[in-house]
Amino acid sequence: MPGAIQSLSRAAAILRLLAGGERRLGLSEVAAGLGLAKGTAHGILRTLQQEGFVEQDPESGKYQLGAELLRLGQSYLDVHELRARALVWADDLARAAGETVYLGVLHQRGVLVVHHVFRPDDSRQVLEVGSMQPLHATALGKVLLAYDPVARGELGDGPWEPFTARTVTEPAALDAQCALVRERGWADAVEETWEGVASVAALIQDRRRNPVGAVCVSGAVETVCGPDGAVRPALVASVRTAARAISRDLGAHRF
Template identity: 75%
Template sequence: MARNIQSLERAAAMLRLLAGGERRLGLSDIASSLGLAKGTAHGILRTLHEEGFVEQDPASGRYQLGAELLRLGNSYLDVHELRSRALVWTDDLARSSGESAYLGVLHQHGVLIVHHVFRPDDSRQVLEVGAMQPLHSTALGKVLSAYDPVAHSEALEAERKPYTARTVSSAEDFEAVLDLTRARGYAADIEETWEGVASVAAPIHDRRHMPVGAVGVTGAVERVCRAGELRPELVAAVRDCARAVSRDLGAGRF
């Protein structure tokens, strides 16, 4: 059996101590509570401070939880809430469209699939929760890049690999795609990432009207498109789903 890493265990114990006790604790208090030498405790606190997980009050020298830990916690809560709010609506979207429905969020310079509803037929399908998709070529990624400034920057800084002959790779053309996405309120991917596959996606906003994710459907191009264009009823269904999830998150009308 693999052994746990002692320094990580001590760091975790330190964060729990700061979360559950007084607002601020001094080095001696922390070391004493955890049974650590002051030098050891100080070394761990210094590392946590450099990473933004703890902050030190300049006047008293006492420590408290840092903003980075709060940001990570809020990120988990946001994704968890987003998925729970979207469950019913994405089920309905897959049922009404007859295609697979996906929920994605920005993660590590790509789109992380946090929920996937299978196409409602008897075909063999693979669950894609946890899979990553590119920002520049997928419908989900274009939506996030169009509405989220962080995703926008990451997509522009990325390589923008041409997956097919239809993939938009140049920065100028990509910006034009994002402008069109914002103007229409949805994004398209017609064989830009996978040959024979098309997708449509729309943005999800929270109560602050901030983009927190995207929802869309994906399927064979001959089903998703008609005469080379996305079927209007599919676009409408995806946008209605995105609005419904956004309303559940408190976004109101938009």
């Protein structure tokens, strides 16, 4: 079996490097980050730029991901049946809850956000489609861990990265939480990945009752949780209703 083409592997590594940060990177930073000679990195960046996969800021000379990647990514998402079936229900959930809604699927060792509905207000928000969330510290991730053995295998043995003081990092504690998720049918995460943010999620199944993703509502702790610190029952009910509706559209029968 032929091996990987080195230039393509390097181009992919550059794209991942640019996708991993919140700022533009200069040629020296790209080369150093991947252990490449400047001439090699520049040649690959120039080719990626010509194809629209990378853009160069005219003032700083630094590089960032290009619009062509967004177009290709959108094409992938448009043929993703889960996302297509969930669009209307996710919009309705965001309006009913007054909060952000995410649709996520298992991808390698995390949760890939395949759909994001903005919180229905006038605040500044950033589209997070294509971003990754941790399995062990988010409501989306805990739902997948509870119902999908593949997700648990991807996560590994732990201990896992603590994002806040409330992040569950030990396997025994996480397994106990997953058992609770299966018992009550939903997961929550309160300030486990980001301070001041809480979320609640429920499982989406296909016609064979396989776990194919999860839907969640996310927002400020004071709006997602009640005075007792627990997730508001109305939000739990709304998320579970949306998850059931999406599952039915995918062919699932009664849960």
